[in-house]
Amino acid sequence: MFRHVLIPTDGSPLANKAVRAGIRFAKETRARITGYYAFDTLRANVNYGGYRVSEKVVEEIDRRARQVGQKHLDAMAKLAKSARVRFQAVCDKTGYPDDGIVATARKRKCDVIFMASHGRSGLSKLVMGSVTQKVLAHSKVPVLVYR
Amino acid sequence: MYKKILVPTDGSRLSDRAVKEATLLAQALDAKLILFHAFPSIQQPIYAEGSSALLVSRQRARKAAAARARRVLTAAAKKAEAAGVATNKDYAACASPHDGIVAAAQKHRCDLIVMASHARRGLSRFLLGSETQAVVSRARVPVLVVR
Numbered sequence: 001m002f003r004h005v006l007i008p009t010d011g012s013p014l015a016n017k018a019v020r021a022g023i024r025f026a027k028e029t030r031a032r033i034t035g036y037y038a039f040d041t042l043r044a045n046v047n048y049g050g051y052r053v054s055e056k057v058v059e060e061i062d063r064r065a066r067q068v069g070q071k072h073l074d075a076m077a078k079l080a081k082s083a084r085v086r087f088q089a090v091c092d093k094t095g096y097p098d099d100g101i102v103a104t105a106r107k108r109k110c111d112v113i114f115m116a117s118h119g120r121s122g123l124s125k126l127v128m129g130s131v132t133q134k135v136l137a138h139s140k141v142p143v144l145v146y147r
Numbered sequence: 148m149y150k151k152i153l154v155p156t157d158g159s160r161l162s163d164r165a166v167k168e169a170t171l172l173a174q175a176l177d178a179k180l181i182l183f184h185a186f187p188s189i190q191q192p193i194y195a196e197g198s199s200a201l202l203v204s205r206q207r208a209r210k211a212a213a214a215r216a217r218r219v220l221t222a223a224a225k226k227a228e229a230a231g232v233a234t235n236k237d238y239a240a241c242a243s244p245h246d247g248i249v250a251a252a253q254k255h256r257c258d259l260i261v262m263a264s265h266a267r268r269g270l271s272r273f274l275l276g277s278e279t280q281a282v283v284s285r286a287r288v289p290v291l292v293v294r
Contacts, residue, residue, distance in 0.1 A: 001175040021289065028148050029175045112291075117283060128284055136264065136275045136283075136292055142168060144259075144291045145283050 001029055002142075006110035008036040008101045008135075011072040014116035018146040019076055022114035023083050032086035034108050035076040037069035038097035066091055098134035105141055113139060117147040153181045153257035155248045155282075158219035161263040165293045166223045169261035172291070173232040180234045181255045182223045184216040185247030188240040209240065245281035252288055261291045 007022040009015040019035075026033050041061045073089040080087035090108070094100040105113055118129035128136075128145075136143050154169045156162040166182070173180050216238035224234045237255065241247030252260055265276035275292075283290045 001171050025148055128280065133275065133280075136279075140294065142291055142293045144289055146289045147283075147286070 001031075002112040003031050004108070004110045004112075005031050005033050006036060006101070006105045006108065006113045007033055007076065008038070008097070008113070008115050009072050009076060010037070010097075011068070012116070012118075014118055014146065018114045018116045018144075019079065021144075021146060023076075023079050023085055025114070026080075026085045027083040033076075033080055033088070034104065034110055035073045035080075035087065035089045036092065036101060036104050037073050037090070038092045038094050038100045039065040039069050040093065040095040040097075041065050062093065066093075098131045098138065101131075101135050102138045102140075105139060111141050113141060113143045115143065115145065117145050148176050148178075149259040150176070150178050151181060151255060151257045151259075152178050153183055153248070153252045153255060153260045154223070155183045155185060155244070155251075155260070155262050156219060156223050157184065157244075158215075158222065159263070161265055161293075163223075163226075165261050165263040166226060168291070168293045170227045170230045170232050172261065173227070174230060178232075178259075180227050180232055181251070181257055182220050182227070182234055182236050183248065183251045184219050184238040185241050185244040185251075186212040186216060186238070187244075188242060212240070213238065243281075244278045245285065248278075248282050249285045249287075252286055258288055259291060260286055260288060261293060264292050264294045 005022050005026050007019055009019055022033060041058060069091045073091060077087050077089060090104055092100045101113065113135065115132060115135065117132050132145060152169050152173055154166055156166055169180055220236040220238060224236055227234045237251060239247045239251065260282060262279055262282060264279055279292060
């Protein structure tokens with residue numbers, strides 16, 4: 001069966017549903033988990049009203065974004081630990097979370113992805129989130145979509 | 148975890164893969180499979196140019212569809228039962244497959260749907276089948292999309 005579950009999160013309540021389900025699943029089937037968080041920040045050459053954003057500012061924003069991701073991943077790690085499930089975390093800087101998720105699944109040899117149908121930018125219940133949709137289209141491994 | 152898994156199948160190769168994955172999952176979780184086949188309630192055009200009469204009565208068309216449904220479901224059930232997984236079979240005529248699938252999941256109180264990313268019309272690997280997409284958007288329970 002599935003031995004390695006990839007759980008991408010953006011920290012949203014719906015993503016947490018997938019996180020909890022994934023951990024429960026891994027516990028029951030004795031699989032291990034890789035948690036994944038993607039963040040994106042400004043490029044260093046972005047201009048604001050004629051002012052160039054300094055490298056230092058970009059670095060600081062990156063650092064804080066990574067901190068937020070680490071917080072969500074730590075929360076997942078804690079849940080995994082209390083369920084006695086092996087856990088690893090990946091905090092990725094990319095503007096394309098869907099590519100990041102598919103690539104991480106491939107690189108880490110995950111055999112299933114547990115994710116929410118929407119994340120933070122989810123608006124309607126009737127349409128699927130864009131990240132989930134792209135992951136479903138590109139993933140080579142089965143995707144379990146939570147709603 | 149999941150105790151009753153709905154597996155829609157149309158007898159295509161890709162839906163055979165979904166049956167296979169669902170069987171493995173059911174083994175690991177000690178769950179039961181509900182195999183389901185949906186067929187359109189209207190089997191043929193009411194009239195075609197040059198001929199106003201139905202060549203085959205609606206009743207006969209429906210009978211043929213039900214026979215095909217039983218054949219597809221029996222074949223799928225055989226594979227699952229060979230692996231020691233308990234199954235139930237159900238089929239329904241419905242306006243569109245996704246309506247039938249979502250309704251069947253509710254009727255049988257399934258807690259997971261396992262389905263292929265495409266079915267008969269699966270051409271592109273980079274798109275998600277329309278039925279699968281509709282099921283993921285409308286189902287109340289999580290959906291495992293198998294590729």
